[in-house]
Amino acid sequence: xxxxxxxxxxxRRKFLTNMTHNVGLxxxxxxxxxGYADKAKSSPLTLRPPAALDEEDFLRACIKCGLCAxxxxxxxxxxxxxxxxxxxxxxxxxxxxxxxxxxxxFFKPQDVPCYMCxxxxxxxxxxxxxxxxASVTNAKGDLDFKMMEMGIAVVEPNACIAFWGIQCDACxxxxxxxxxxxxxxxxxxxxxxKHAFLKPAINMDVCTGCGLCEQACVTEKPAIFIQPREVxxxxxxxxxxxxxxxxxxxxxxxxxxxxxxxxxxxxxxDVSDYLNEGVDFE
Amino acid sequence: MSNMKYLIxxxxxxxxxxxxYFSANAYGWHILSGTLSSSSIFxxxxxxxxxxALQMLASGMLLSFDVLLGAMIIALFYGIIGGRAFCxxxxxxxxxxxxxxxxxxxxxxxxxxxxxxxxxNIRYYMIVLALIVSFVSGLAAFEIISPITILxxxxxxxxxAGGGLLLAIFLFDxxxxxxxxxxHICPLGGVHSIVGKYSLVRVTHNSENCTxxxxxxxxxxxxxxxxxxxxxxxxxxxxECTNCGRCVDVCEDDALRFHIRNYLK
Numbered sequence: 001x002x003x004x005x006x007x008x009x010x011x012r013r014k015f016l017t018n019m020t021h022n023v024g025l026x027x028x029x030x031x032x033x034x035g036y037a038d039k040a041k042s043s044p045l046t047l048r049p050p051a052a053l054d055e056e057d058f059l060r061a062c063i064k065c066g067l068c069a070x071x072x073x074x075x076x077x078x079x080x081x082x083x084x085x086x087x088x089x090x091x092x093x094x095x096x097x098x099x100x101x102x103x104x105x106f107f108k109p110q111d112v113p114c115y116m117c118x119x120x121x122x123x124x125x126x127x128x129x130x131x132x133x134a135s136v137t138n139a140k141g142d143l144d145f146k147m148m149e150m151g152i153a154v155v156e157p158n159a160c161i162a163f164w165g166i167q168c169d170a171c172x173x174x175x176x177x178x179x180x181x182x183x184x185x186x187x188x189x190x191x192x193x194k195h196a197f198l199k200p201a202i203n204m205d206v207c208t209g210c211g212l213c214e215q216a217c218v219t220e221k222p223a224i225f226i227q228p229r230e231v232x233x234x235x236x237x238x239x240x241x242x243x244x245x246x247x248x249x250x251x252x253x254x255x256x257x258x259x260x261x262x263x264x265x266x267x268x269x270d271v272s273d274y275l276n277e278g279v280d281f282e
Numbered sequence: 283m284s285n286m287k288y289l290i291x292x293x294x295x296x297x298x299x300x301x302x303y304f305s306a307n308a309y310g311w312h313i314l315s316g317t318l319s320s321s322s323i324f325x326x327x328x329x330x331x332x333x334x335a336l337q338m339l340a341s342g343m344l345l346s347f348d349v350l351l352g353a354m355i356i357a358l359f360y361g362i363i364g365g366r367a368f369c370x371x372x373x374x375x376x377x378x379x380x381x382x383x384x385x386x387x388x389x390x391x392x393x394x395x396x397x398x399x400x401x402x403n404i405r406y407y408m409i410v411l412a413l414i415v416s417f418v419s420g421l422a423a424f425e426i427i428s429p430i431t432i433l434x435x436x437x438x439x440x441x442x443a444g445g446g447l448l449l450a451i452f453l454f455d456x457x458x459x460x461x462x463x464x465x466h467i468c469p470l471g472g473v474h475s476i477v478g479k480y481s482l483v484r485v486t487h488n489s490e491n492c493t494x495x496x497x498x499x500x501x502x503x504x505x506x507x508x509x510x511x512x513x514x515x516x517x518x519x520x521x522e523c524t525n526c527g528r529c530v531d532v533c534e535d536d537a538l539r540f541h542i543r544n545y546l547k
Contacts, residue, residue: 022407030411033427037419040426059421060343063334064431065320066307066438074310086310093435095442102426102444103319103435127320127328127348128338
């Protein structure tokens, strides 16, 4: 044996060094891991199955079991009558590079839209509540596919040939809630002077975002497409209320004037009603 | 062939389970549907991965009744009966790492290897880290990188780019560290070690029959659990033993066999 001795370190020093070593390694690993976890979250344009919780809670709750996707592909209405085999599933389980958190269910309406089954087979099988059965159950306790909110259809008027004056009502006719979710707005075509416009318009309270319209759209890249509701819909806030709409007024019934903040300071004077000066109303 | 009995049984179990999962999606069978994260037997009995449930809890989501019950069934089964058997009998990644290990022996990689040392306790630190990262990121942290569910889902729904990770683990076990993934890093293996610590099914050693041939130590993926070989007759009681039974298979002297641990003695 060599007579070169290793420098002796005290037990205390050894413990502290070991501790520092482990904490340091843990911190390094944790930073890399947390950084990846942040990147691994889905693109904000991801469309989730019916009755999914808000994305943030959905990611927490989804255990990635795939029971929803299995229920979707094996639903009785999905069996091809000619071959007796199931057609491709609406719901896909995300793989690496799908730009969706790996292992979570999503769908791309342009490939396979959601057919809005009466019995919504994908939702009751969810073991974790990431697909919330209550959100598609009506007051009578029945499943109601009209209550689904997967996304919302958006029309891009520059590409939609109906806005050019060419007759096309593909999206209108394919819509499972025809004349409710998509209506046709009639207008006069001033260019020809003798034709009509039949422009599709989306009713945001009714549209579920099933995507049949996106799949049916005749343009090369669809002029009607589904976006997540959080992405596509604005919110007017409490400043603006439809004075003619009782339901809209209920929206701000609990509003407290003190909570409202403004960028510039509010005038403390009363409103001067100069337009009606000298007018006798009664 | 007698020295491959448990190996063949294990492969049959692993492949049968994968096939049942696959059939639930492909043919609409209901025998075993879902994935290893959470499944259901005959569409009624829930099963859930206790580690996935813990991560869900850490990420800030309350557990549903089904997940809680499913995780309890799994934990009780392995806790009372199977020990760490999940790793050797169910987990599909075991087939990949066993293949790497086999090739490693065939290619004599151990003979030329530049020694890489890693603590076998990393898996336990990984558990803690996974829970912390889940808490911070609001997303079950191990479930987004787990090769187990990537392979499991790959078989059921198709692989995509996830196959790269599986190849990486194969190469890691082959060229970097013997039993690197399953024996050092995988936190799910750590969870199953802890869960199965007091299980009844154990391999037991009879040192009177032992001829010290050391075949058992050559094949064991967690060699440290065989520390009593040739020294004393006792159960292999360390929690990292996966109950894979390879040592029982290769033992030519009937010095190793499965038995039920007797706590009453």
